[in-house]
Amino acid sequence: MEKKPLIILTGPTSVGKTALSIALAKAVDGEIISADSMQVYKYMDIGTAKISQEQMGGIPHYLIDELEPDEDFNVVRFQQLSKHYMNQIYARNKIPILVGGTGFYIQAVLYDIDFTENETDTSYRSFLEQLVQEKGPLHLHSILAKADPESAETIHPNNSKRVIRALEYLKLSGGKISEHNEEQRQKDSPYQFCYFVLNKDRAMLYDTINKRVDIMLQDGLLNEVKNLAARGYTRDLVSMQGLGYKELLAYLNGEYTLEKAIDILKRGTRHFAKRQLTWFKREKDVIWVDKDQFPTETEVLGYILSKLDEHSIIHRNIE
């Protein structure tokens, strides 16, 4: 069976993925699936820099505004939903374009990572979470060290989140997560893909991040957060842990001044961008698109199209 085409457009926050994605979708007659863990949520528009209806310019978008802020969202759901939408898109003879900055989500779809064994049984997980609270992270890690020494060695003792997952995996599947991960790592992508990572000079990126946060506040981010709080959404929700939301909720809770909250938000966003870049550096087969090397957006698009042509995802008509 021939591999189906898939285009990925990603990069750190604020590089300008959204604007480019529309031009790209129009050029290749594609439809966009958002690979963003926060834009799925309704009522969270300003803080997530969500694309507006007008900006979409008629291009169909999926996984934007699909969930209420108190719903859970995670890689598994993302993977299921995007596969579902991709099939629809293929059925229409269009090309799916994954656009967004959540590298983990992209990886899950691109390599069709196996997450089965889920059970939706969260009782063991909560039991372990309780245990860390009581006995500390080292204790939990030592339990893992006995049951699955290989995994214990690769997971730092302080990283309880991962230790818990490893133990949970062990209990639910009977296997070692270290082996599972190794298997998944060997996988080839089932798609004929092009993985574009948009990037630009670090100092300039940080500068636009800082400015964008200021703009978000001018646009009424604080009101957005107040409205969410008024609807009863609290900080323990996954959605409210998004950048811009957790900081302003803390401010509204009187934990620090607005000025401090904004500084923390800017810093957090810069750190996030850095982590995103670290992720993409590690991914194989990515095509880095350094915006600084192109005088205009049109030429960035031109470069991307030429790559898509090289990878036989599109066939350009010369002239």
Added chain:
RNA sequence: AGGGGUAUAGUUCAGCUGGUAGAAUAACGGUCUCCAAAACCGCAGGUCGUGGGUUCAAAUCCUACUGCCCCUG
């Protein structure tokens, strides 16, 4: 102008009575296979404002200068 204070890592500060400097934070780097805008880890920064002096030895004492802060006029 006079009096007092201060000057140490990019930043905020520690460094007791002299033995060539530490922390937080930023920066930089990394991990990641069901909370990923999350969680976690690592590393590197200082001619101690400048010039003299005392001393075996000064960030630490003395002195002059320079910058900043406060008070008085």
